[in-house]
Structures are given as C-alpha cells and as structure tokens.
Amino acid sequence: MSPxxxxxxxxxxxxxxxMVRRNAWGWPVGLVxxxxxxxxxxxxxxxxxxxxxxxxxxxxxxxxWHWRRGAAVEGGLPVTxxxxxxxxxxxxxxxxxxxxxxxxxxxxxxxxxxxxxxFILVFSILSQWLQARKRLENWAGWMAxxx
Numbered sequence: 622m623s624p625x626x627x628x629x630x631x632x633x634x635x636x637x638x639x640m641v642r643r644n645a646w647g648w649p650v651g652l653v654x655x656x657x658x659x660x661x662x663x664x665x666x667x668x669x670x671x672x673x674x675x676x677x678x679x680x681x682x683x684x685x686w687h688w689r690r691g692a693a694v695e696g697g698l699p700v701t702x703x704x705x706x707x708x709x710x711x712x713x714x715x716x717x718x719x720x721x722x723x724x725x726x727x728x729x730x731x732x733x734x735x736x737x738x739x740f741i742l743v744f745s746i747l748s749q750w751l752q753a754r755k756r757l758e759n760w761a762g763w764m765a766x767x768x
Contacts, residue, residue: 625664629657641753643700645692653660656757673742677749684753691755702757711747711758719743741766 632654639647659674683755691698703711722743723736732738748762 623661623692625657625661629654629661633655645688646701647693648681651681652678652685653692669738669742674747676746680746680753684749686749687753698755700755700757703751708758711718711751715747 632650636647636651636654640648655674659671659678660673661679662668662670688698719736719739723739726732726735726739731745744762744766748759751759753761
C-alpha cells in the first residue's frame with residue numbers, strides 16, 4: 622500500500638467514526654479522503670472510480686453545508702427515516718439504474734464484472750445522498766455496498 626492509500630484509509634475510518642457520532646467534522650475529513658482516493662485511482666488509471674470520487678466530493682460538500690445549516694435550527698438537524706414506501710422506491714430505482722448502467726458497461730467496455738460494479742456505483746451514490754440528508758437508512762446501503 623502506498624502512503625496515499627494508507628492516508629485515505631485512515632481518513633475514511635476517522636470520517637465514518639465521526640459520522641457515527643453525528644459530528645459534522647466527518648464531512649471535511651471526508652472531503653480530504655475523497656481527494657486522496659481520487660488521486661490514487663487516477664494514478665492507477667481507474668477512471669470510473671475517479672469519476673465516482675468527483676461525485677463524492679460534491680455530495681460531501683453538500684452534506685457539510687446541509688448539516689451546518691441544520692445545526693442553526695433549534696435542536697439541530699435530526700436523524701430521520703424515509704419510510705417503507707420511499708425506501709422501496711429508492712431500492713427499485715437503484716435496481717433499475719444498476720441494471721441499465723451494468724448493461725451499458727457490459728456492452729461498451731471490457732469491464733470484468735459490469736453489473737456488480739454498477740451496483741457498487743449506484744448504491745454508493747444513493748447511500749451517500751441519504752447520509753447527507755441524515756437518513757438512517759444510509760447505513761444499510763453502505764453495508765450492502767461494502768459486503
């Protein structure tokens with residue numbers, strides 16, 4: 622492992638620990654971690670992963686802004702749930718986008734596991750969005766992606 626990979630991993634663990642504690646400092650730590658990861662992926666010529674890191678950078682910045690704005694409200698920004706019907710819609714939309722993107726990757730690239738890769742991409746994006754909105758279900762999404 623390179624020093625950049627180690628730094629990115631350590632910052633990722635710190636960022637998750639801060640998120641578990643609902644500490645807004647997890648967002649700037651995540652921003653630095655994403656920049657390091659993008660650099661590592663660029664060096665490895667993993668361009669789709671670089672693109673995912675660009676998205677993560679944008680949503681990390683949004684999450685930091687959203688949480689900081691919510692902190693100004695009395696009691697702070699609460700952790701909420703999206704509900705069963707909304708969760709089913711998110712999961713179904715994620716499944717459809719995964720199938721479509723996986724098929725695009727299968728037909729248009731030499732990707733080794735295009736549908737698995739598509740699943741990781743799509744559900745990482747959905748989980749990051751839910752995390753930025755302080756929705757409890759983000760953790761289930763991250764567990765599925767990382768399993």
